[in-house]
Amino acid sequence: MDFVLRVANLEKSYGALKAVQGLSFAVAPGEVLGLVGPNGAGKTSTLRCLAGILPPTSGRVVVAGYDLAKDSVEAKRELAFLPDEPRFFDYLTVWEHLNFTARLYNVEDWEARGRALLEEMELTGKEKALPSELSRGMKQKLSIACGFLHSPKLILLDEPLTGLDPIGIRRMKDSLRRRAEEGAALVLSSHLLPLVEELCHRLLVIAGGRAMALGSLDAIRARLSGPDAANASLEDLFVRITSGARTETPSP
Numbered sequence: 001m002d003f004v005l006r007v008a009n010l011e012k013s014y015g016a017l018k019a020v021q022g023l024s025f026a027v028a029p030g031e032v033l034g035l036v037g038p039n040g041a042g043k044t045s046t047l048r049c050l051a052g053i054l055p056p057t058s059g060r061v062v063v064a065g066y067d068l069a070k071d072s073v074e075a076k077r078e079l080a081f082l083p084d085e086p087r088f089f090d091y092l093t094v095w096e097h098l099n100f101t102a103r104l105y106n107v108e109d110w111e112a113r114g115r116a117l118l119e120e121m122e123l124t125g126k127e128k129a130l131p132s133e134l135s136r137g138m139k140q141k142l143s144i145a146c147g148f149l150h151s152p153k154l155i156l157l158d159e160p161l162t163g164l165d166p167i168g169i170r171r172m173k174d175s176l177r178r179r180a181e182e183g184a185a186l187v188l189s190s191h192l193l194p195l196v197e198e199l200c201h202r203l204l205v206i207a208g209g210r211a212m213a214l215g216s217l218d219a220i221r222a223r224l225s226g227p228d229a230a231n232a233s234l235e236d237l238f239v240r241i242t243s244g245a246r247t248e249t250p251s252p
């Protein structure tokens, strides 16, 4: 299979601290992988390494066939990283952010696409607003509109629902699902386990920077033995896996 993302033995250390240790996994077109783990597990460090924002200490990341270390421009052209706290240019309006992003990524039909994305993100009417005039949820939506503009093959999301209201959450879930149906691969980090359960096809559970479990919820459930494992909720599984009650050897 042609995976959109292939990660081999990813390691990230900050000085003596090993934040990410030996992560290996792949994500196929149309697949949503959920990255879950306790605070400090290494989720953001992993996502930032996959996005090419942080240089890994070692390991290999391949995006749409391009090695992120060797062909970084080509690889980054195929991905979007949507952080939980997006940053903007203070003096560019919403529309100018889309224009700027379009120029960076050479998006030819950006105006029509930009209008459609603003509509999808409920930002129509905010074209002339500066970031300081947007609410937290609106900023999150602008970040996502900019991220989707160049139709990335790989979408990396760190807590994508931060600051969104219930309608915004529902629309965002639909938007993410639609991108996957259109063939994008998504890696989504979140503490919101119901969201993860609803959207993700497979899960990568990490703790202490290491993979504790990798697979579909059913597969992870099946690998855990013990009372009520078959009926365990994702929250139960999360607690059991990450509290070290039983550690799993991830399958490739």
Ligand SMILES: Nc1ncnc2c1ncn2[C@@H]1O[C@H](COP(=O)(O)OP(=O)(O)OP(=O)(O)O)[C@@H](O)[C@H]1O
Pocket: 014, 017, 019, 037, 038, 039, 040, 041, 042, 043, 044, 045, 046
């Ligand atoms: N820039 C940095 N310098 C030094 N240590 C860092 C840096 N960024 C993260 N860390 C450390 O790396 C480890 C993993 O942090 P990371 O932010 O990746 O975890 P996380 O799973 O995203 O956590 P959370 O769920 O709390 O957001 C933590 O121990 C953290 O203190």
